[in-house]
Amino acid sequence: MYRIVQQSLQARIQSILLARYEVTLSQLVVEQPPSIALGELALPVAFELAKRLRKAPRAIAQELAAELSADLASLPGVAAVEVAGAGYLNVRLNRVAATQQIAQDRHADIGGPGFRLIEHTSINPNKAAHIGHLRNAILGDTFQRLLRPDSYKSGYQVGVQNYIDNTGVQVADVVVGLRELEQFDLDTVRALQQRLAAEGTRFDYYCWDLYARVSQWYTDSTDAAELARRKQVRLDTLHALEHGGNETAEIADLVATAVLRRHLETMQRLGIEYDFLPRESEILSLHFWDAARALMIEKGVLYQETEGKNKGCWVMRRAGNEAETTDGPDEDAKVIVRSNGTVTYVGKDIAYHLWKFGLLPGKDFGYAPFHQYTTHTCWISTAGREGEQPPTFGQADAIYNVIDSRQNDPQNNVIAALRGMGFTAEADRYTHFSYEMVALTPRCALELGYPISEEDQKRAYIEVSGRKGFGVKADDLLDRLIDAAQQQVDERHPALTQQERRSIATQVAVGALRYFMLRYTRNTVIAFDFKDALSFEGETGPYVQYAIVRAANIFRKAETTAEAALAAMLALDAEALSAAMDGEQGSTLWETWLLVSKLTLVLEQSIATSEPAYLAKYAFQLAQQFNNFYHRHHILNETDPSRKTVLLATAAVAQREMTRALGYLGIEAPPVM
RNA sequence: GCGCCCGUAGCUCAGCUGGAUAGAGCAACUGGCUACGAACCAGUAGGUCGGAGGUUCGAAUCCUUCCGGGCGCACCA
Numbered sequence: 001m002y003r004i005v006q007q008s009l010q011a012r013i014q015s016i017l018l019a020r021y022e023v024t025l026s027q028l029v030v031e032q033p034p035s036i037a038l039g040e041l042a043l044p045v046a047f048e049l050a051k052r053l054r055k056a057p058r059a060i061a062q063e064l065a066a067e068l069s070a071d072l073a074s075l076p077g078v079a080a081v082e083v084a085g086a087g088y089l090n091v092r093l094n095r096v097a098a099t100q101q102i103a104q105d106r107h108a109d110i111g112g113p114g115f116r117l118i119e120h121t122s123i124n125p126n127k128a129a130h131i132g133h134l135r136n137a138i139l140g141d142t143f144q145r146l147l148r149p150d151s152y153k154s155g156y157q158v159g160v161q162n163y164i165d166n167t168g169v170q171v172a173d174v175v176v177g178l179r180e181l182e183q184f185d186l187d188t189v190r191a192l193q194q195r196l197a198a199e200g201t202r203f204d205y206y207c208w209d210l211y212a213r214v215s216q217w218y219t220d221s222t223d224a225a226e227l228a229r230r231k232q233v234r235l236d237t238l239h240a241l242e243h244g245g246n247e248t249a250e251i252a253d254l255v256a257t258a259v260l261r262r263h264l265e266t267m268q269r270l271g272i273e274y275d276f277l278p279r280e281s282e283i284l285s286l287h288f289w290d291a292a293r294a295l296m297i298e299k300g301v302l303y304q305e306t307e308g309k310n311k312g313c314w315v316m317r318r319a320g321n322e323a324e325t326t327d328g329p330d331e332d333a334k335v336i337v338r339s340n341g342t343v344t345y346v347g348k349d350i351a352y353h354l355w356k357f358g359l360l361p362g363k364d365f366g367y368a369p370f371h372q373y374t375t376h377t378c379w380i381s382t383a384g385r386e387g388e389q390p391p392t393f394g395q396a397d398a399i400y401n402v403i404d405s406r407q408n409d410p411q412n413n414v415i416a417a418l419r420g421m422g423f424t425a426e427a428d429r430y431t432h433f434s435y436e437m438v439a440l441t442p443r444c445a446l447e448l449g450y451p452i453s454e455e456d457q458k459r460a461y462i463e464v465s466g467r468k469g470f471g472v473k474a475d476d477l478l479d480r481l482i483d484a485a486q487q488q489v490d491e492r493h494p495a496l497t498q499q500e501r502r503s504i505a506t507q508v509a510v511g512a513l514r515y516f517m518l519r520y521t522r523n524t525v526i527a528f529d530f531k532d533a534l535s536f537e538g539e540t541g542p543y544v545q546y547a548i549v550r551a552a553n554i555f556r557k558a559e560t561t562a563e564a565a566l567a568a569m570l571a572l573d574a575e576a577l578s579a580a581m582d583g584e585q586g587s588t589l590w591e592t593w594l595l596v597s598k599l600t601l602v603l604e605q606s607i608a609t610s611e612p613a614y615l616a617k618y619a620f621q622l623a624q625q626f627n628n629f630y631h632r633h634h635i636l637n638e639t640d641p642s643r644k645t646v647l648l649a650t651a652a653v654a655q656r657e658m659t660r661a662l663g664y665l666g667i668e669a670p671p672v673m
Numbered sequence: 674g675c676g677c678c679c680g681u682a683g684c685u686c687a688g689c690u691g692g693a694u695a696g697a698g699c700a701a702c703u704g705g706c707u708a709c710g711a712a713c714c715a716g717u718a719g720g721u722c723g724g725a726g727g728u729u730c731g732a733a734u735c736c737u738u739c740c741g742g743g744c745g746c747a748c749c750a
Contacts, residue, residue, distance in 0.1 A: 409745060
């Protein structure tokens with residue numbers, strides 16, 4: 001509702017400005033005054049205009065206020081416009097009308113045309129997911145929920161991809177571990193998988209340890225010749241994977257697919273699902289790069305260096321280097337094709353992103369169903385074109401890549417390539433959804449039993465490292481959270497069945513984890529600590545869940561429903577509503593309604609800034625406001641019937657919006673907790 | 674050396690396109706369960722917004738510079 005008033009106010013003022021002063025403002029700021037006593041909306045527009053019109057801000061504000069006041073009918077819901085302070089234009093809402101609109105769930109829509117592709121998770125399929133990967137997946141999944149069409153908004157068409165680098169050096173390393181350290185072949189690896197499954201060991205956990213061992217093995221010999229051999233083994237393995245069609249590649253596929261399945265399981269525990277899993281093996285075997293190279297050469301982006309250190313390579317001007325180098329070779333150029341003819345990572349990434357935008361003529365993946373969710377199928381790329389055809393995943397109008405900030409440079413190189421090829425519209429709609437890493441506090445690292453140098457102990461945080469096996473695994477954290485929540489649920493609800501208690505504990509644990517990863521803005525490094533992450537109090541997901549449970553309890557005890565409470569309130573006459581909402585007495589109640597009416601506004605801001613943290617913060621504020629209201633008014637003991645009706649309706653709208661806000665954060669509201 | 678990010682209360686963080694008195698959570702202290710569940714609420718205390726200049730009617734927010742910290746800058750992936 002708040003957003004509707006904002007929009008109509010902005011439109012009305014723009015037209016007045018144009019008619020009266022012949023000015024158009026590119027943006028018209030609307031904010032909320034510091035106190036509700038000053039009104040519900042405030043516009044500092046007069047300050048902005050003072051300079052251009054050579055007129056005192058207060059005088060301008062007065063003129064605007066007079067004009068707006070003369071035609072209040074054109075601004076539904078607005079009761080009065082007045083001038084305050086040095087020239088603020090303050091707007092008061094008609095609380096009765098606004099309350100009724102909120103009760104009826106009238107709100108602005110969000111959405112538009114076009115297909116938006118979101119890529120997130122993209123974990124190397126060679127080890128268990130850790131807390132850094134969780135931040136990625138939770139950010140991406142939440143953002144996807146903000147965009148997607150649902151019962152609240154028309155939204156945007158969305159596709160969710162999880163890129164699988166199944167032919168990279170990380171998978172190769174685990175294959176080296178299996179073959180060199182364990183002396184396994186294809187059959188024994190299969191047997192190993194069966195044995196691990198039988199004894200209940202997660203395969204990605206096994207790989208986690210093996211990967212750390214191999215990484216050390218590459219460097220821990222004193223014999224130089226042996227070290228060289230190990231490096232060569234690594235390189236040969238990598239090339240065998242890239243080439244395909246050999247036993248090494250088959251082992252790699254076994255490993256990558258098994259670990260990928262584990263990742264999907266882990267993410268599904270958190271309510272995270274995917275539509276499509278494009279794999280690097282197909283990008284190679286379907287020769288996406290050949291098409292991309294031809295296009296890049298044609299557009300003049302890719303050229304062969306004839307002198308200098310990059311002689312013989314095919315290179316591209318690096319992002320940020322605007323000027324054409326006139327004297328001699330561009331020594332800073334980015335190599336795309338090595339002198340031995342192989343393509344670098346950035347080159348493959350450019351090809352992949354051309355495909356995303358539908359710019360690779362004649363190239364597409366083959367598709368096969370890989371995993372069935374309750375509501376849809378997750379597809380995987382294949383080399384062949386046989387089988388069922390999924391919905392279109394390429395041809396995106398806009399893309400969002402959830403990738404941590406350490407990948408800033410490579411991402412910018414891909415964007416620069418698109419721009420250089422003349423695909424400026426695509427480059428503009430390429431969002432690197434960047435975020436900072438999750439690191440461990442030294443205390444947390446010690447707690448986990450890792451040896452920490454004295455120097456590191458003084459640091460604020462220590463970077464996790466998959467190669468060292470140093471980090472907190474996603475499933476471990478979730479298991480610990482569920483255990484902690486279960487303890488409390490067992491105490492509070494001994495009458496419930498074990499299964500019911502488990503289900504509630506899981507919802508609380510997921511709520512705590514997802515909220516924890518979302519409460520920080522994207523470019524804040526999260527210094528992970530079990531104490532903070534395992535908290536269910538204060539600014540946490542369970543705090544909001546608890547507020548919803550409290551609201552639900554009110555309706556249960558009152559033997560009514562939220563819907564009935566709202567209908568009852570809408571049946572009240574304006575006088576009764578006004579008695580509850582207006583004046584200083586009603587202001588605390590009205591403040592709750594006002595906050596409740598802002599969901600659309602907050603969603604829009606979160607989308608526009610790619611910042612889910614705003615919504616997380618808002619969900620918390622809603623719960624805080626509700627808890628305050630809950631303590632101030634004892635609803636069921638209220639003797640005045642119309643006042644009781646209003647109080648019940650307040651709980652109903654608060655519960656409705658808290659549930660929605662949590663829903664977008666991917667957090668469920670338990671029935672009890 | 675170059676690029677990106679960060680520096681706000683004891684700790685962890687918000688503060689959106691510059692706007693009215695810089696806000697939360699945690700920790701500390703005080704008070705509140707015969708109430709719709711205390712995973713809660715109310716209150717107290719805690720700030721030279723890293724420093725210095727500048728732009729502006731107005732700066733935590735924009736610009737310059739310095740200080741401190743982090744992360745990137747391969748024909749690796």
